[in-house]
Amino acid sequence: MSDGFEIQYAGSALGNAPAPVTPRNVPNRGGDANPSAAALRQQFGDAIQRVEVVWGVTNVYVRPDRVLDIVRWLHDDNSQRYDYLSDVTAVEFRDMEAPIEVVWHLRSLPFRRELRLKAQLPTGKPLEIASVWSIYKGADWLERECFDMFGIRFVGHPDLRRILMWEQYREGFPLRKDFPLRGRFSRAEQLRQALAANPEARYSMEELSIADAFEDLPTEMRKRLQGGERTGE
Amino acid sequence: MGLTPRPEHRVVEYNPTSQEGWVATRLDFLVNWGRANSLWPMPFGTACCAIEFMATAASRFDLARFGMERMSFSPRQADVLICAGRVPFKLAPVIRRIWQQMPQPKWAIAMGACASSGNIFDNYAVVQGIDTIIPVDVYVPGCPPRPEGLMYGIMLLQEKVKRERMNDKTIRSEMEPDPNSKLYIPAPVIDELSEPFGNSVHQTRSGL
Amino acid sequence: MATQKRTVEVALSTTGVDAQGRPQRVPLVTADDGSPVAVEAPPMVEPDLAGEHMLINIGPQHPATHGVLRLVLELDGETVVRCIPHVGYLHCGFEKLGEYRQYNQILPLTDREDYLNAMGNNVGFVMSAERLFGIEITERCKVLRVIACELSRIASHLVWLGTTCIDIGAFTPFLWAFQQREYIYDLIEKWVGARLTPTITRVGGLAADIPDGWMTELRNFTAKFPNTVDEIDKMLTKNGIWVGRTVGLGVMTPDEATNYGLSGPMLRASGVAYDVRKDFPYYDYETYDFDVPVGTNGDVYDRYLVRMEELRQSVRIIEQAANRLPDGPINVDDPRVILPSKSKATSEMESMIHHFKLVMEGPRPPLGEAYVAMESPKGEKGYYMVSDGTSKPVRWRIRPPSFVNLSAIPKMVEGHLLSDVIAINASIDIVMGEIDR
Numbered sequence: 001m002s003d004g005f006e007i008q009y010a011g012s013a014l015g016n017a018p019a020p021v022t023p024r025n026v027p028n029r030g031g032d033a034n035p036s037a038a039a040l041r042q043q044f045g046d047a048i049q050r051v052e053v054v055w056g057v058t059n060v061y062v063r064p065d066r067v068l069d070i071v072r073w074l075h076d077d078n079s080q081r082y083d084y085l086s087d088v089t090a091v092e093f094r095d096m097e098a099p100i101e102v103v104w105h106l107r108s109l110p111f112r113r114e115l116r117l118k119a120q121l122p123t124g125k126p127l128e129i130a131s132v133w134s135i136y137k138g139a140d141w142l143e144r145e146c147f148d149m150f151g152i153r154f155v156g157h158p159d160l161r162r163i164l165m166w167e168q169y170r171e172g173f174p175l176r177k178d179f180p181l182r183g184r185f186s187r188a189e190q191l192r193q194a195l196a197a198n199p200e201a202r203y204s205m206e207e208l209s210i211a212d213a214f215e216d217l218p219t220e221m222r223k224r225l226q227g228g229e230r231t232g233e
Numbered sequence: 234m235g236l237t238p239r240p241e242h243r244v245v246e247y248n249p250t251s252q253e254g255w256v257a258t259r260l261d262f263l264v265n266w267g268r269a270n271s272l273w274p275m276p277f278g279t280a281c282c283a284i285e286f287m288a289t290a291a292s293r294f295d296l297a298r299f300g301m302e303r304m305s306f307s308p309r310q311a312d313v314l315i316c317a318g319r320v321p322f323k324l325a326p327v328i329r330r331i332w333q334q335m336p337q338p339k340w341a342i343a344m345g346a347c348a349s350s351g352n353i354f355d356n357y358a359v360v361q362g363i364d365t366i367i368p369v370d371v372y373v374p375g376c377p378p379r380p381e382g383l384m385y386g387i388m389l390l391q392e393k394v395k396r397e398r399m400n401d402k403t404i405r406s407e408m409e410p411d412p413n414s415k416l417y418i419p420a421p422v423i424d425e426l427s428e429p430f431g432n433s434v435h436q437t438r439s440g441l
Numbered sequence: 442m443a444t445q446k447r448t449v450e451v452a453l454s455t456t457g458v459d460a461q462g463r464p465q466r467v468p469l470v471t472a473d474d475g476s477p478v479a480v481e482a483p484p485m486v487e488p489d490l491a492g493e494h495m496l497i498n499i500g501p502q503h504p505a506t507h508g509v510l511r512l513v514l515e516l517d518g519e520t521v522v523r524c525i526p527h528v529g530y531l532h533c534g535f536e537k538l539g540e541y542r543q544y545n546q547i548l549p550l551t552d553r554e555d556y557l558n559a560m561g562n563n564v565g566f567v568m569s570a571e572r573l574f575g576i577e578i579t580e581r582c583k584v585l586r587v588i589a590c591e592l593s594r595i596a597s598h599l600v601w602l603g604t605t606c607i608d609i610g611a612f613t614p615f616l617w618a619f620q621q622r623e624y625i626y627d628l629i630e631k632w633v634g635a636r637l638t639p640t641i642t643r644v645g646g647l648a649a650d651i652p653d654g655w656m657t658e659l660r661n662f663t664a665k666f667p668n669t670v671d672e673i674d675k676m677l678t679k680n681g682i683w684v685g686r687t688v689g690l691g692v693m694t695p696d697e698a699t700n701y702g703l704s705g706p707m708l709r710a711s712g713v714a715y716d717v718r719k720d721f722p723y724y725d726y727e728t729y730d731f732d733v734p735v736g737t738n739g740d741v742y743d744r745y746l747v748r749m750e751e752l753r754q755s756v757r758i759i760e761q762a763a764n765r766l767p768d769g770p771i772n773v774d775d776p777r778v779i780l781p782s783k784s785k786a787t788s789e790m791e792s793m794i795h796h797f798k799l800v801m802e803g804p805r806p807p808l809g810e811a812y813v814a815m816e817s818p819k820g821e822k823g824y825y826m827v828s829d830g831t832s833k834p835v836r837w838r839i840r841p842p843s844f845v846n847l848s849a850i851p852k853m854v855e856g857h858l859l860s861d862v863i864a865i866n867a868s869i870d871i872v873m874g875e876i877d878r
Binding site for chain 3: 003004005006007008009010011019020021022024025026027028029054055056057059083084085086087089091092093094103105109112114116136137138139140141142145149162163164165166174175179181
């Protein structure tokens with residue numbers, strides 16, 4: 001057996017920098033910006049709309065159509081090396097006029113840096129943004145969840161379908177502000193729709209086509225699936 | 234079953250012409266004693282209550298002294314379904330199917346506030362009490378209930394089991410859901426049971 | 442006399458199958474005197490065993506999936522060709538609920554989300570909330586929160602250990618681990634009154650200060666707990682069955698692990714030394730003397746070793762914290778978030794109004810957003826909250842480490858056997874409450 005992997009240390013690109021300390025008295029606005037913000041400005045010019053430092057974290061607002069290039073540069077460039085994607089999420093504000101923001105939290109483990117990228121999706125148009133799955137595999141389920149909760153389509157995602165709610169969920173996108181807390185339908189109707197799924201239909205058509213096993217199912221099960229019966233996924 | 238009113242148990246029905254005699258009473262006692270003291274649980278554990286259930290089964294609180302240490306994860310071999318944890322709508326057909334797969338005699342314990350009524354999750358995703366989906370015998374409140382609380386609920390279930398009579402034909406009947414809507418109880422009753430009450434009515438305001 | 446032919450169906454094991462896959466029949470001929478004479482059997486055809494793939498379903502109700510997880514596996518014999526996980530069976534709308542709750546009212550939700558690490562979640566939440574409010578907490582509060590986090594870490598790893606042992610087949614360590622958890626529950630119960638869902642922090646401080654004698658009991662626990670870790674270690678670490686069932690499974694290379702966004706022991710077992718406590722520290726973790734175990738093989742066995750060592754390191758941190766616990770108030774002296782004392786609120790009008798406003802409206806942070814990550818036993822946990830100046834957040838996002846860790850499972854189980862799937866699933870240390878929220 002091999003010796004195992006070589007250990008990669010966070011902060012390896014920082015050389016002899018002192019060990020990090022707990023931040024104290026972080027200001028509301030202002031403070032030192034992440035050097036990547038300046039580098040981004042230099043590299044991408046006006047694709048970077050705004051840079052703000054809020055409670056110690058640098059927020060970079062970018063144009064939605066340039067997101068993939070920017071993230072790819074941040075990942076590949078040797079002076080940035082943002083190799084870790086913490087989170088992909090979206091924020092919808094209570095103000096109906098305000099655009100929905102898609103937020104990426106990136107970390108550079110070699111440089112020990114944290115960056116927050118934001119792209120504002122304009123209201124009135126269908127919600128679409130590039131998927132960063134081709135750069136970070138960890139974005140797979142995070143983007144699926146964002147789609148499930150907000151309805152934002154991630155262009156380039158290999159398998160964008162609902163993940164937390166079942167695929168035939170008809171009430172809408174739960175985390176939108178126009179979606180009421182208790183859902184749109186009455187409780188009995190929600191139960192009816194939930195119970196309409198037959199867990200013994202077992203596999204969705206998609207899974208069966210993956211396994212190329214549809215022909216091998218018992219006739220009764222095939223009839224059920226062809227009749228549109230859903231597994232509750 | 235859990236929702237039909239049971240006759241008052243302190244009232245003894247005496248029917249002079251009935252054929253139920255000494256043998257039938259002893260048989261009842263034996264069967265119920267056997268059932269009550271060896272209830273094999275089907276732990277339908279979803280969330281935090283499942284951890285407290287595990288703690289109840291572990292050394293300090295020990296469910297083995299109730300005859301319940303044999304957790305049967307197959308519903309076909311279980312007596313009592315202990316729903317420990319919150320049940321979202323996506324999980325509803327699963328718990329319904331597991332309940333239907335359990336053979337009679339079977340009982341259900343709703344462990345915790347989430348299984349009993351939905352608890353703090355009064356929102357689009359959570360079933361407001363599993364008694365809207367399956368018939369429940371004992372509700373154990375708490376979030377999560379202490380192991381002693383769960384054991385008290387189990388003891389109450391044992392009392393309930395011991396009160397069953399074999400010549401009561403309605404007690405072990407399988408409740409069939411309405412074929413169209415798949416609901417056991419009428420829709421308006423479900424809506425009424427699931428209505429928010431108390432403080433949660435006011436908490437739908439955001440802002441302020 | 443005419444010979445009589447009788448055909449008798451012979452078991453498969455003796456003759457194999459014919460070209461149509463049916464068991465071959467060997468006709469028996471009886472000779473004149475009635476004794477059977479076997480006719481020469483036609484040549485054997487080996488059945489084609491490397492045939493179709495099988496699709497099986499594990500869960501959502503299953504003893505070994507650590508919650509309501511559904512795995513659909515495509516199997517070639519016993520080898521997994523593809524795995525499709527389905528989550529969402531415990532989705533309870535936490536993030537939606539958070540938008541309708543004041544900041545202190547969201548705290549009970551954080552307990553129930555990763556219920557094994559309830560105190561740690563509480564601390565993580567108020568860390569972000571206090572960053573959003575711009576509050577610096579007192580020193581005593583910091584040290585007590587560190588103790589709470591590390592006790593939670595021990596409790597969570599004990600559940601992981603117990604359930605993983607059951608999955609792989611060892612029942613006894615489960616009982617040992619849960620017995621130790623009972624001691625931790627006793628400690629927490631003496632502190633705030635609840636076992637599993639303590640809600641131990643408040644924005645700006647704690648729910649309650651530790652009672653008298655609590656420190657002694659904590660020291661008793663930390664003195665005796667390493668013995669249990671040693672016992673479990675002795676039982677498992679060099680055990681042939683354990684090693685045979687865990688070594689070489691579910692390997693993730695360091696680059697893959699970073700790219701998939703793995704964190705916590707999953708990432709460290711793969712050789713990436715990233716621990717939020719060391720690299721993005723909080724609550725003066727840089728002043729505590731502790732080590733972070735890092736594995737080099739990225740398999741299930743390494744993850745086990747990493748977590749076992751983390752148990753010991755957590756005990757070290759708790760002992761240091763217990764030694765340095767300063768006296769002083771636990772709540773910061775900030776009227777924006779902290780309720781006035783009951784005696785003042787019932788005697789002074791201003792305090793009564795202050796109390797009323799804080800309870801009815803809740804503390805209101807300035808406009809802004811905060812994301813502070815902490816090292817939960819599962820990985821990098823962070824709460825991202827956006828405030829619009831009102832007492833309820835506009836968006837409350839939980840960065841779920843188990844969710845991202847679990848998304849790597851299709852990669853990890855390919856090519857392994859069915860029973861390895863259970864072991865690999867157990868090694869990720871998932872909590873469905875956190876995955877589905």
